[in-house]
Amino acid sequence: MILKSLLFSICLLVILPLQAQSKPRIISLAPHLAEIVFALDAGEQLVATSEHTDFPEAAKSIRTIGNSHSLSLETIIGLEPDIVLAWRTGNPELQLQRLADLGITIFYSNPASITDLLEEISDIANLIGAKQTAQQVIKQLAQDVERLRQQYAARKPVNVFYQIWHQPLRTVGNDPWLNELLATCGGQNIFRNLAQSFPLVGYEAVLHKNPDAILIPYKETPSKRTPSKETPSKETLSNEKQSQETNHWQQWHQIDAVKKGHISQLNPDWLHRFTPRIIQGLEQLCKTLDAVREANEH
CATH class of the missing domain: 3.40.50.1980 (Nitrogenase molybdenum iron protein domain)
Structure with missing residues (x-):
């Protein structure tokens, strides 16, 4: 009995850290990207965001590492992110390239339509392990948009x-x-x-x-x-x-x-x-x- 309890405790010590590591560390470089992460119930995975990230309220307490003009590369590298969510037209291209050269995974956001947004939510969810939540978010948003389209189509x-x-x-x-x-x-x-x-x-x-x-x-x-x-x-x-x-x-x-x-x-x-x-x-x-x-x- 004692041996079984000891083995169980050892398994917990091994498994729990692995489970914690399974959730990628995320840095968001635009307010809309941090907001999407929170919408996917993954806000606790954010280790840094950009200036003007102010929604939801919990996002305000996360450290910021730059803005649309300049990023603190040293801080970003030191935080050891698994994924950096970047805005293709809203972040410094050369600095993003330096991060990519270091082997950091970068997801580039650049939606031009509501359809693009729905696809990006799905893509981000796949990267951060939030597929199930994403399905609900995407379905609800698509239904709400279609409802408004039909409501005002003939106006x-x-x-x-x-x-x-x-x-x-x-x-x-x-x-x-x-x-x-x-x-x-x-x-x-x-x-x-x-x-x-x-x-x-x-x-x-x-x-x-x-x-x-x-x-x-x-x-x-x-x-x-x-x-x-x-x-x-x-x-x-x-x-x-x-x-x-x-x-x-x-x-x-x-x-x-x-x-x-x-x-x-x-x-x-x-x-x-x-x-x-x-x-x-x-x-x-x-x-x-x-x-x-x-x-x-x-």
């Missing part, structure tokens, strides 16, 4: 100017990600045919296109109310932000969106980050455009 299109920045005035051109999100809700980007993803444009060009709505991505500060799925689709910008983001439109009252007050804010983290939270962004976007649609019908 009258709403012409949209999507303001990325106000000084200088920058918008969305042929960027496939944001154009797909707009189209899902029956929105049409008035500059979707421009060759650049995020071009600078003039106010006269916006006036010529005469959009029904002007959409402004704006992240609330912690002291202000954070938008949610239940938030009314047409929100009033805070006084401070309204001064910065919307006052420059008031002299262009010939534009229908300005004349009718269809200038709305959206949560950029929900729309601009490639994560399952895009469904929250789509819900907010669709409600916003539907409010404009209904107002124009009366």
Whole structure:
């Protein structure tokens, strides 16, 4: 009996460390990648993240090792990651190559569509050992997106100017990600045919296109109310932000969106980050455009 107990204890000492080692150590180099890892219930495997990684709350306590411009290679190497999740267009290419040359496994994220996002979630899950959770996440997200597509497919299109920045005035051109999100809700980007993803444009060009709505991505500060799925689709910008983001439109009252007050804010983290939270962004976007649609019908 004593011998059996001793053998059992020895087995535990051998097996438990092996089980712990079976979960790869992960470094995320973009907020959306850390968010995906948490969505796959693997947040405890993250040993480092990048600046601006702020969701979920637990992600804020993980050490950061750089940003989109520069990475601390020495720190990354010292953490001995099994996998580095990188953003192909959002991380320093030369530094990533140095990590790859050292034999570190790097997964490159570069989704251009919702389908790409679903595939990336699956690929990341395969790398980090979260296949079962991924199946549930992917199925739910795909169903939710399809539900919205069907709900708004027959609605009258709403012409949209999507303001990325106000000084200088920058918008969305042929960027496939944001154009797909707009189209899902029956929105049409008035500059979707421009060759650049995020071009600078003039106010006269916006006036010529005469959009029904002007959409402004704006992240609330912690002291202000954070938008949610239940938030009314047409929100009033805070006084401070309204001064910065919307006052420059008031002299262009010939534009229908300005004349009718269809200038709305959206949560950029929900729309601009490639994560399952895009469904929250789509819900907010669709409600916003539907409010404009209904107002124009009366």
